[in-house]
Amino acid sequence: MRFIRTDPVPGPPKSQREFLDNTRDPQVLTSHIVGDKPEVRDRPYGLMYLSQIDSVCPREYVIGNLQQGTKREVVSFPLRVIFNMGSALHSWVQNHPEVYFGVKNVLGFWHCMACQRTRRFGVKPFDSCEFCGASYQASVYKEYALRLPDKGISGKTDLILKVGSKYRFAEMKFMAKDIESPIGSDVVQLSSYMYFSKFDPDGLPIDIDRSIGYLVYVSKMFNFRAPIKTFKVEPTERLMNPIIEKSRQFVVGMATSVLPEPKAACVRKNFYFAKNKTCPMLDPCKAHFLEGKNKYEKN
Numbered sequence: 001m002r003f004i005r006t007d008p009v010p011g012p013p014k015s016q017r018e019f020l021d022n023t024r025d026p027q028v029l030t031s032h033i034v035g036d037k038p039e040v041r042d043r044p045y046g047l048m049y050l051s052q053i054d055s056v057c058p059r060e061y062v063i064g065n066l067q068q069g070t071k072r073e074v075v076s077f078p079l080r081v082i083f084n085m086g087s088a089l090h091s092w093v094q095n096h097p098e099v100y101f102g103v104k105n106v107l108g109f110w111h112c113m114a115c116q117r118t119r120r121f122g123v124k125p126f127d128s129c130e131f132c133g134a135s136y137q138a139s140v141y142k143e144y145a146l147r148l149p150d151k152g153i154s155g156k157t158d159l160i161l162k163v164g165s166k167y168r169f170a171e172m173k174f175m176a177k178d179i180e181s182p183i184g185s186d187v188v189q190l191s192s193y194m195y196f197s198k199f200d201p202d203g204l205p206i207d208i209d210r211s212i213g214y215l216v217y218v219s220k221m222f223n224f225r226a227p228i229k230t231f232k233v234e235p236t237e238r239l240m241n242p243i244i245e246k247s248r249q250f251v252v253g254m255a256t257s258v259l260p261e262p263k264a265a266c267v268r269k270n271f272y273f274a275k276n277k278t279c280p281m282l283d284p285c286k287a288h289f290l291e292g293k294n295k296y297e298k299n
């Protein structure tokens with residue numbers, strides 16, 4: 001009887017191991033040890049993400065949902081590295097509110113990793129979980145998730161900050177370069193959280209001051225003068241109207257199959273885009289437009 005596994009451990013064949021042990025090429029080592037393949041994900045369309053709402057095309061989303069299409073996202077290895085760093089930094093600040101904002105000024109839902117239950121809304125807990133008794137160190141920040149099918153949107157806010165006596169939304173952006181003013185699409189994203197959250201009255205147990213929000217840009221480069229810049233965002237009607245219109249077109253489209261108009265840029269370019277910038281719904285979008293159909297028809 002054999003108790004000890006004697007068959008060879010699966011792994012690279014000997015010649016490949018020898019090759020790896022003899023190389024000093026950083027690129028070769030990376031591709032063999034880290035794995036630098038692009039990540040491919042096929043996601044169903046669903047609701048429009050507020051994090052991309054400035055550039056989202058409601059026509060693409062209506063067609064995508066009606067034909068139950070998926071949106072293929074190919075994230076290259078270099079981009080994944082950058083995205084992961086962004087997620088790690090967000091998580092670090094959310095779970096260590098003392099680092100920048102003060103423990104008493106960051107609010108959110110706190111989720112217990114030990115029992116997988118959401119403990120409570122408020123500032124970071126320093127007591128054991130009321131459900132399972134696990135240490136507070138098992139509690140992690142859970143972002144406020146806004147999901148409004150009747151508005152066609154979903155999103156998650158980075159932070160809820162207490163500023164004076166008000167509670168306000170804040171978005172953090174980690175930047176590789178210095179900026180002098182907030183980025184337009186970020187202003188639209190934050191303004192949209194502020195605007196749409198009023199349609200989610202049971203979503204938060206506190207009153208959010210929707211007149212002001214903050215974009216907090218953190219520099220990833222060393223910067224003596226201004227490592228962090230905070231911009232005040234006050235949503236205006238002019239800013240929000242096109243977004244409200246996208247939301248309306250999506251909802252109407254889903255209910256009646258009436259397609260929103262294609263983007264002017266798509267018509268102007270005759271639906272031709274550079275190879276790395278194609279729309280997954282390009283073919284049905286273009287076909288409906290050229291045939292003059294304003295209602296979605298599955299072919």
Ligand SMILES: [Zn+2]
Nearest residue numbers: 112115129132
């Ligand atoms: Zn627990």
